[in-house]
Amino acid sequence: MRKRTLKRSSLRRALTAFWWLTLIFLYLPLAVVVLFSFNASNSAASMTGLSLRWYHQLLGNEQIMAAFGNTLILALCSSVIALVIGCLIGYGMYRHRHRKLGWLIVLIYLPIVLPDIVFGISEMAFFVQFHRLTGLLQPGLGTMVIAHVTFQIPFVALIVYSRFVGLDPTLFEAAKDLYATPAKRVVHFMLPTIKPALISAFFLSFTLSVDDFVISFFTAGPESATLPIYIWGAIKKGVSPEINAIATLMIGAVAMAAAISLLFNRKRQS
Amino acid sequence: MLQTSQTASRRHAVVSETRHLLFTVTPGAAWIIVFLVLPSVYLMAVAFMTNGPYGLPQLPLSLNSFEQLAGVGFLGWSPGNLYTLLRSLWQTIVATGLVVLVAYPIAYYITTCRARWRPIMLLLVVVPSWTNQVIRTFGWMNLLAPGTPLSNLAEILGLISPNMGLYPSNFAVTLGLVYNFLPFMVLPLYAAFEKLDTAQVEAAQDLYAKPVRAFWNAVFPQTLPGLLAGVVLVAIPAFGMYVIPELLGGGKAMMLGNLVATQFSGGSNWPLGAAGAILMLIATFIGLFAMRRIGKRLGGGEEVVI
Structure with missing residues (x-):
């Protein structure tokens, strides 16, 4: 018996060590980016001192600021459209779940x-040909919004659908008795009950949009580069230390999102 | 009289239900059909056209693009594209295998920790994948470039020739893939471990099964659905990966995604790129289909994916 617990604990110690090694593996590349963003020299191989010069340069770089604006506009517009369309389809799927869908x-x-x-390439091929034939849908922010909405709809629909499935079906009957018109039911019953699902669907859509590179890259026009596209271009042209600074800011945004989701989790648990 | 009005109201109810279905579902369905199904069908059609000037597709219909994909060119057959295909397959298999090897103990370890730590540990595993793929890959470029500590270490150990650096290389691509897809494997495996029926393990121990045997007979089969879900979530996107081989691989580590993408940007041969895309789609659907079949046999119709 004693031997067994000993063996167990050594296995456990090995697992703990493996866990910390994996964490290092996961965070090392991000840490390097953050570290070099404060590098005084523009060497990519060695730290020579701390400075904020890359962040100062960032503010003066019009292209980066434009890319930042594009990223926000794209994420915001596409998430709002996807929220409306995805919400409708999620409710439709729930209400008619007994049909063959x-x-x-x-x-x-x-x-x-x-x-x-x-x-990405099918959308690009489609938009290019469509534009050639009709003159509409020139590659740019518009086509990017269309493409992003397309990949956001399913996530919104599935989140909203699973929220409805989790509700007590008799609630719908009660709401029917309580509110006379469908419009009142939507405003006073449905939207408030699925509010948490709507919020998380919106944030997921937003994150997916900011996170996306490949689909944006192929549907973008010359004027509509987002931050990931700008970073990609800068890397391809030859590494500039400014990338570290802008990447660090994006990593910071993610860390903040992680902290918020952790707080929400805690609140729900307690 | 009463009956007719009842059937009438029932018919009215059916009509209004159908109208409701159309009202809620049409915008989304139409959006996906117009902006994804039609473009994909068009892309598939492009694969059967001929490459015109400026890389745009032209009639007549032909199978030229597939011949080119197999390596037939003006100068006869060359194995370049075939190597790319095999490399994609090989990278996918190796990366998926490595991801399983890392994720399995990690998922198990998280389930053995205290309940209040588990969400935080899962979050720690997932958070890096929330950052942009381009940035993560850029981080690895910084780490593996010539002259960095890791590259110097590899040089001292004699793993690489002097001043080459660990990137660009096939190794760097594999590493990038493992890094990128690790969370996709940890999450379904963790779900499987959490549902694990420990009674079976105890039964095995009571029957004096050796730990290894107890693992293979009592634990492993129970985690198999999660493992399979993870394999699909990793292998399918890995096979079509574009960003990682493009940044970490250099010219000699190209994968199918790069071959396809090049035809639509620099190289400009839409039909060839479309043929490559069809190959990728076939691989995707074979993967999903196999997964469903195996999942049904294992889990009794339990929905395994997502």
């Missing part, structure tokens, strides 16, 4: 399972 499920999963690159 196999085709709809396939349609909704399609944007999720399609490889990014296939998604």
Whole structure:
């Protein structure tokens, strides 16, 4: 018996060590980016001292500021559109879940399972040809919003759908008795009950949009570079230390989002 | 009289239900059909057209693009594209295998920790994947470039020739893939471990099964659905990966995604790129189909993906 616990504890120690090694593996590349963003020299191989010069340069760089604006506009517009459309489709899926809606499920999963690159190039090919034929939909922020909404809809729909499934079905009957018109039911019953789902769907859509590179890259026009596209271009042209600074800011935003989600989790638990 | 009005009201109810279905579902369904299904169908059609000037597709229909994908060119057959395909397959298999090896103990370890720490530990695993893929890959470029501590270490150990650096290389691509997809494997495996029926393990121990045997017979089969879900979530996107081989690989580590993308930007041969995309789609659907079949056999119709 004693031997067994000994063996157990040594296994446990090995696992703990492995866990910390994996964490180092996961955070090392991000840490390096953050560290070099404060580097005094523009060497990518050695730290020579601390400075904020790359952050100062960032503020003066019009291209980066434009890319930042584009990223926000794109994420905001696409998330709002996807929220409305995805919410409707999620409710439709719930209300009519007893019908045979196999085709709809396939349609909704399609944007999720399609490889990014296939998604991106088919949209690009489509938009280019459409523009040649009609003169509409010139590649730019507009086409990017369309593409982003396409991959956001399924996530919104699935989140809203699962929220409805989790509700007591008799609630709907009660709401029917309580509020006379469908419009009142929507405003006073449905929207308030699915509010948490709507909030998390909006944030997920927003994050997916900011996080996306491949699909944006192929649907963008010359004037509509987002931050990831700008960073990609800068890397390809030859590494400039400013990238570290802008990347650090984006990592900071993610860290903040993680902290917020942790707080929410805590609150729900207690 | 009463009956007719009842059927009438029932018919009215059916009509209004259908109208409701159309009202809620049409905008989303139409959006996906117009902006994703139609473009993909168009892309597939492009694969069967001929490459015109400026890389745009032209009639007549032909299978030229598929011949080119197999390596047939003006100067006869060359193995370049075939190597790219095999490399994609190989990278996918190796990276998925490595991800399993790392994720399995990690997922198990998290389940053995105190309940209040588990959400935080999962968050710690997932958070790096919330940052942009380009930035993460850029971090690895900084780490693996010639002259960095890791590259110097590899040089001292004789793993690489002097001043080469660990990147760009096939190794760097594998590493990037493992890094990128680790959370996708940890999450489903963790879910599987959390549902683990420990009674089976105790039964195995009571019957004096050796730990290794107890693991393979009592633990492993129970985690298999999670493992399979993870394999699909990792292998399918890894096979079509574009960013990581492009940044970490250099010219000699190209994967199918790069081959496809090049045809639509620099190289400009839409039909060839579309043929590559079709190949990627076929691989995706084979993966999903196999997954469903195995998942049904294991979990009794339990939905495994997502």
